[in-house]
Amino acid sequence: MPPVRTTDPVYLDALGPRGAYRTRVSSTVTDVTGAETARLSLVPPVFVSRATAALRQAPPIPAADLEGLFAAAGEAFAAGTVGGLSVREYERLVSRTSGTPLAVVRAATRGTAHFVRQAPSSADRGRPRGAAGGLSDPAVHETHTVWARRGDVFAVNASGNHPGVHRVWLEALALGYRVAVRPSRREPFTPYRLVAALRRAGVRDDQLMLLPTDHRTADTVVRGADRAVVYGGDDVVAMYAHDARVLPQGPGRSKILITADTDWRDHVDTIVASVAGEGGTACVNATAILVEGDPAPLAEAIAARLSVWPSLPPQDERALLPVLPQERAHALSAYLKTVSAGTHAWLGGEGIADDLGDGSAVLRPAVHQTESAHAVQLRTELPFPCVWVAPWSRSDGVAPLRDTLVLSALTRDRDLLEALLAEPTIANLYVGDQPTYAMAPGVPHDSYLSDFLMRSKAVFGRPS
Template sequence: MAPVQIDALGPAGAYRARKRLDVTDVTGAPAVTLSLVPKLFVSRALTALRAARPLPHQRRIAALAEAAARFTGDEIAGLSFGDYERTVSRVSGVPLPVVRAATAAIAEAATLAGETTGLARPQGAVEDWRAPETLRGNAVWTRRGDVFAVHAAGNHPGPHSLWLEALALGYRVAVRPSRREPLTPHRLITALRAAGFGDDQVVLLPTDHDAADEVLHGADLGLVYGGDDVVRKYATGSRILPQGPGRSKILLTAGADWRAHLDTIVDSISHQGGVACINATAVLVDGDPAPLAQAIAERLAALPSLPPDSDKAVLPVQPVAGARALEAFLLGQARGTTAWLGGDGIVDELGDGSAALRPAVHQVDRADAPQTRVELPFPCVWVAPWSPADGLAPLRDTLVLTVFTDDDSLVADLLDEPTISNVYVGDHPTYWLRPGVPHDAYLGEFLMRTKTVIRSGR
């Protein structure tokens, strides 16, 4: 099949740049030809977004709902929806069933945007300054800016459901797609434009690294995905919201029988191919961790190695060279630990230039072992001992913490810990999520603010 042509989507429509990038699939075969726009194109596009007026609220919500139907129903860039999903799987290496679940979540987020965006609004604020409450003085929920930029992730399509909230709130949005997987934002933005958002409301700006920062610098606010280096770069500012590693965890305190919760523990590690920030990276247990580590390893060892676009795929796939590099990194980090699975490597070559990333289970000797902070894009878990004397320190910097405990005071302490974003008590896997609940706080908390308005009646 000929490579899919992915053009930039600027304020004057689709644009095929002179400079292009060939994106290969996991076997090394050409899959996508991506246009890369220069800094001048980026700056002009952001100027156009800033000059544009947002669609009225009800038209935005209706257009988002229509875009959901177009995203899943239209032929875009020559691809049916099913062909698009398979191409995403082949390019990113994310298992096809995971891609399908993610695209369904994107469509659902667009459909429900009118309801979910309002959940972050303070109870005392109204959406519109014309509301009757402002006649006597009231808080009004308003945007912090006009233009929102996104440096998108390429490891999973799911995060593209988040920035739709910015459109719903009246922002004009610029997306710099990942060069690893540009298909999802291109398809989504094409659907949004067909549904009624103007070319000056939402743009797709693929760039090389030299022009990447221009996308963020030219916007009022931005969202950027990356590793610890990205988080450190943007952590101190108020304009850019960094989304880094999740380092999600599971804790079993004394009295919690891991045998009764093994399904939840294993699913938390391996669901979605282990590629998401909400997959469990570490499991901490009050007591001997060895029996639990062994049981996890036995379950994960049974997962099959299949091409990513197989309907039964459950493990991520990468080109062999990339897989070997990840393997070498893992083995280096795992020195001094007890390997229950993956100690001899995690690369399973599929014979076509690609390799499945097999699961890894390692036992460490203390709750604060540095390995528990190592998050890798496949089912990889560090099993550690924990006791109340270790306290909360080993549990910090966690996106989702599932805790099995009867200790209500511990749960309260976990909720009070600022660096733990979400706490699930009992048999709820770390990947649990539904529209309307915050992933890492509500995006609206970052995008919006309140202003007091009082006006005379007329």
Template sequence: MPTSPAAIGSDLLFLDALGPTGPYRSRDHLTLCDVSGTPAGRLSLVPKLYVSRAISALRKAEALPVEDRLTALKHAGELFATGTVAGLTATEYATAVCRMSGTPLANVRTAIHSIRARAAEAYRSAQAARPVGAVNDWRDPLARTGRAVWTRRGDVLAVHAPGNHPAVHTTWLEALALGYHVAIRPSRREPLTSYRLVAALREAGFGQDRVAWLPTGHDAADELLHRADLSLVYGGQDVIDKYAHVPTVLPNGPGRSKILVTAECDWRDHLDVIADSVARHGGTACVNTTAVFVEGDPAPLAEALAEQLSAIPSLPPQDDRAVLPVHPAADARAISDHLLGLRAKAVGATARLGGDGVADGLGDGSAALRPAVHVLDDPHDHRAGTELPFPCVWVAPWTRQAGTGVLKDTLVLTAITEDEELLDQLLAEPSVRNLYIGGHPTHWMEPGIPHDAYLGEFLMRTKAVIRG
């Protein structure tokens, strides 16, 4: 049972590592600040030796029987969403993670409900990836005449978790449902969600030697990947490039999600879907729309989109009406300057919104990142693939000559078109990982539906089995 986070003053938290023998407070720690720069807590950072021993303990532990796993996952989801976990109520957690990460409170609440639901559905979602010709156990009567058995590729999964949105922690719950033991290296920007979830899982029945929470520096982070059987890592294009050819690592990078509107469809009928695809989740998720391609003149669509997005207010993240992500003011200005630099580096980009910068100070040392809309002259402009952590969209012309080439490298493509031949081409394009046909927002996701393929495709394999 993890102890409560130690108080350091009235509002500060000390987040201890959660290892195989319980909470561990290291001498090396990181001060955590909220978006105004005010200290919010301290994060223990564990050394390489601690990581090695923790992974060894996870590997030695026996997996819970499947029914016990499912019961514990459902209970953990309820605890996470409604209970007092490691000394924090659900309301206290939501407020703390909101101020620490700058994620709007409404988004945090949505993520809480999502984690609760996905914990209960984790096994069913994982089973959607199982080949139809495979069974889960060699004891299945079908194995008497020969069958494929779906089995794990290893025993321990490491997760280098991101901090862009609390709901990212729904993904690795499927690994627990399949019998993996999991070690989480939390994001320094927002470690509290994974801390609370791991604490809830331990309290619900997974115990201390089946799921661990291991904050580390960079050297020990590499040790975590080295010791685990399989790993999930998140980051930018550099992360994708680094691990693209490492078979034990599944890298998750920019989504570069897009919307295409062809000439026979009126974009005005879909403006709300386009705006929602850009701004939902504060524009921070890989499924948010980065670029909109329109057959014809892109300027009217961009103008209408800019008008709609400009109405979003700049508010502190704990305000119930907040939509936009909030950062420390210096960080927000750096992101804003980066955007201005992108526009200035080459001709062919016109700002319809955000042309004077996007950092909007809130008077307390923090700043909201306001939406930006730019029109590009050329569908091949590389800036259409630039993904930034707020509602930022590039609107570009699309032509039949440009074809599917400019739509490649896309996590989600919403294609608003009646051209079935084009849809066939898009579905056949390997780098378009998800295709939504018609007026569906790019952020649409449901349990049991693949996100970037099924996670089970990475975690599991089939073995031929025949028995008497």
């Protein structure tokens, strides 16, 4: 059954093996002003266990159905009324609730729909050249190798910082996994809409589920699966670091490197967009910029650009910056003051919380200059446009650039690029005038998800 709406709030049911399920226990979802926007049904551990058993018994989506099914789901997600919400109603709820600027949410809707449509082909991009897609693939007779799943059930413990986080698990569904999504209570509307759109397009209820839970039960969702992806901070990464079945997705700590052979003035638009595009909330936004030479002119230029961005409610068409409840915003502001001690503040030194007068506050941009490429601040990633600008020299080497999801390198030095490409802890290397948030279907985000989900099996002989 679709969410039941009065004037307010929206009722979001769990989407279990027998359809929608409304529980007695629900979680109140509020917007950034504290107003109630939704009531989210929370399922208990026994429901999770039964749902996982149903996923395990269900068959994969037939390969012949994938293209048409995902195309229909993408169209429904982008433009349809799903779960009782039009796309415009959905986008405004996401913006109000998460504090993400409405323009960013709308762009994410278009982008996610594109990823939905491309999910089958994107998933196949990670298949090794020498592996056939299955026993029915004629190539198996030449390669004697088949690409096979490592399990049957995939779980997602999602974050709510950006609607785009839900693009990743689509590939698991396309690869034949049955999927359980545990939505963030901060922003449950995107996963609800995505799961509902896929079900409407033909995915069976026992192949894809939305299982909202409290924090304690969330681990039941993860532990019951064969493979899982979990979003969170460094504490979450540490918790699952030794579990080979779990892929932790922690802070991105994305960076930009600018060497002396490149004039940063030619790339200011890309640099500012990398820091503050998408509202500065994504793991692919630049956290640090390292400059060969004096970093001050660049830091000053970034601060000048960002200082004029307006403070507006997130659902305003002109909004560019994220918004949080006032108390949380001021807590972040106080934390920034603590961690930035010893740096030079070009922007945000007096605080970054700008109260809107309705119980919410805009997170204003912050630009700080550090004395060294090895400053501890370069590892501090915050959920708004906050960047650390540091000097870098050849003697610093690759070390300050490690542990990076995306590194955009503005350099003509081929040997340096080769060294950056060879560094195992740099997940993605963008060369030249490329924003750190650039993404496309079929292009790895943190390696191919299929590297984690699939394996190659030797197969000799022909099926009778």
